[in-house]
Amino acid sequence: MQLTNLQAGAFSLTWLRGGLSQLDGGAMFGVVPKPLWSKRYPYNDLNQIPLRADPILVEGGGKIILIESGLGNDRLTDKQKRNFGLLEESQVKESLAAKGLTPEDIDIVLMTHMHYDHANGLVSWQDGRLVSTFPRAVIYVQEQEWAEMREPNIRSRNTYWEDNWKPIYEQVQTYGDTLEVLPGISLHHTGGHSQGHAIVRIESDGQLVLHLADLLPTHAHQNPLWVMAYDDYPMTSIFAKQTWIQEGIRQGAWFTFYHDIKYRAVKWDEQGVITDSIEVE
Numbered sequence: 001m002q003l004t005n006l007q008a009g010a011f012s013l014t015w016l017r018g019g020l021s022q023l024d025g026g027a028m029f030g031v032v033p034k035p036l037w038s039k040r041y042p043y044n045d046l047n048q049i050p051l052r053a054d055p056i057l058v059e060g061g062g063k064i065i066l067i068e069s070g071l072g073n074d075r076l077t078d079k080q081k082r083n084f085g086l087l088e089e090s091q092v093k094e095s096l097a098a099k100g101l102t103p104e105d106i107d108i109v110l111m112t113h114m115h116y117d118h119a120n121g122l123v124s125w126q127d128g129r130l131v132s133t134f135p136r137a138v139i140y141v142q143e144q145e146w147a148e149m150r151e152p153n154i155r156s157r158n159t160y161w162e163d164n165w166k167p168i169y170e171q172v173q174t175y176g177d178t179l180e181v182l183p184g185i186s187l188h189h190t191g192g193h194s195q196g197h198a199i200v201r202i203e204s205d206g207q208l209v210l211h212l213a214d215l216l217p218t219h220a221h222q223n224p225l226w227v228m229a230y231d232d233y234p235m236t237s238i239f240a241k242q243t244w245i246q247e248g249i250r251q252g253a254w255f256t257f258y259h260d261i262k263y264r265a266v267k268w269d270e271q272g273v274i275t276d277s278i279e280v281e
Contacts, residue, residue, distance in 0.1 A: 001091070001098040001120045004264045004281050006254065009204025011060035013183065013256070015264050015280075016095035017072025018055050018121060022048035022085025028217065030229040040220035042261065048085050051218075051259040052280070054116050055092060056211065058202070061182045064101065065108045066134065067200055067211055068258050069121030075163075076120075090121050092133075106134040110187060111141045112213035113197045114149045115159040118258070130189040132168050140181065142189050143174040145196025155232070156194070174178070190215060190244070192237030193230070199244065209265075215241050217259040219266055219274070254278075 006013040019159045025047050028039040034047075043049045058065040070090040080086075096102060101106040111118065123132045141149070153159040165172075179187045184204045190197050193214040200211040215221075215237055217228065231237045245268075248255060262281070267276040 001094060001159065002281050003095060003098060004267055004278060006209070006256070006278055008202055008207040008209045008254065009184070011058055011204050011209075013202075013209065014057040014059075014095075014099065015054045016057055016065055016066075016070070017088075017091035018053040018068070018258075019086070019090045020050060020052050020072065020088035021074075021114070021117065022046075022050050022087065022207065025049045027229045029221075030227050030231070032226050037155075037220060037226070041218060045112075046085075050087070050261045051117075052257075052261055053090075053121075054258060055121065056256060056258070057096070057101075058185070060204070061184065063107045063182060065110060065181070065185070066106050066137070067110045068112065068118045068213075069109060069133065071117060072120035072122075072124065072133075075123075075127055075278055092121055099153050103134050104120050104136055105113060106137045108181060109134055109137045109139045110181065110200055111139060111145075112199060113142060113145050113194045114164065115194065115214075116161055117159075118213075119161075119164040130163055132171060135171075137171060138173055139171045140169055140179060140187060140200045141172055141174055142187070142196040143176055144189075144191075145198070146172060146174050166235075190236070190240040192233050192240050193228070194232055208248065208251045209256055210244060210248045210253045211256045211258075212241070212244055213258060214255055215244070216257070218257060219255075219260055219263050222268065222272055243247060 004015045025043045053071045056067040056120045071141045123130045149160045202209040227237040263277040
């Protein structure tokens with residue numbers, strides 16, 4: 001299995017294969033007219049766009065870390081598979097095996113938020129019941145996100161699933177505004193996409209990586225105003241995107257993606273032009 005890598009100072013990043021689905025393009029680009037977004041991202045006859053769900057393995061600082069968890073395996077009903085346009089289930093375990101690792105080797109899981117497409121891979125079927133996929137890991141979740149995960153409202157209950165939190169309950173550690181996971185890696189609460197949405201910042205030896213998660217689901221969402229209809233607090237998303245993207249561009253950061261079908265990571269200049277990129281293999 002061929003996996004894509006990015007070296008950022010002392011940290012090695014590797015994208016694992018977490019699954020592939022298709023969601024409505026209009027929902028993914030919100031109020032942006034189709035004649036605009038369709039020039040920047042592919043779509044099919046049903047107006048669906050392809051979206052990967054590929055976790056990022058981070059090795060460094062004496063730890064093995066996973067950012068997000070993938071779509072999981074056998075986690076969707078037939079109806080959900082149709083609605084979510086499932087094309088490919090998770091190959092996270094196979095991806096880890098290609099690097100000589102197992103799920104038991106993961107020390108830390110960083111969850112930017114707990115929507116099903118990010119959290120399904122946290123649990124797996126074993127002997128007819130759902131258990132933690134990464135049994136040794138500390139799983140970091142922002143405190144507001146964790147609260148809503150366990151008590152979702154009428155809107156969010158469709159994406160915050162009880163099956164995704166009960167098996168991992170004892171592994172979860174929460175935080176407020178920011179958390180330094182280890183020197184050079186930190187989590188920052190942004191809100192926007194969800195109340196507890198967070199991003200990951202990685203810095204080492206003058207290299208900066210920003211994983212903006214679902215504030216920046218694809219390279220086509222670079223414009224701060226291009227936010228998803230799925231966002232619970234779109235104005236918060238806009239302001240957070242503006243702040244973090246501008247800072248990242250000034251510092252020459254790599255912007256990494258979980259969902260993008262074309263790019264694993266890009267760099268932009270002040271005009272929003274891609275100056276460097278790592279493509280999906």
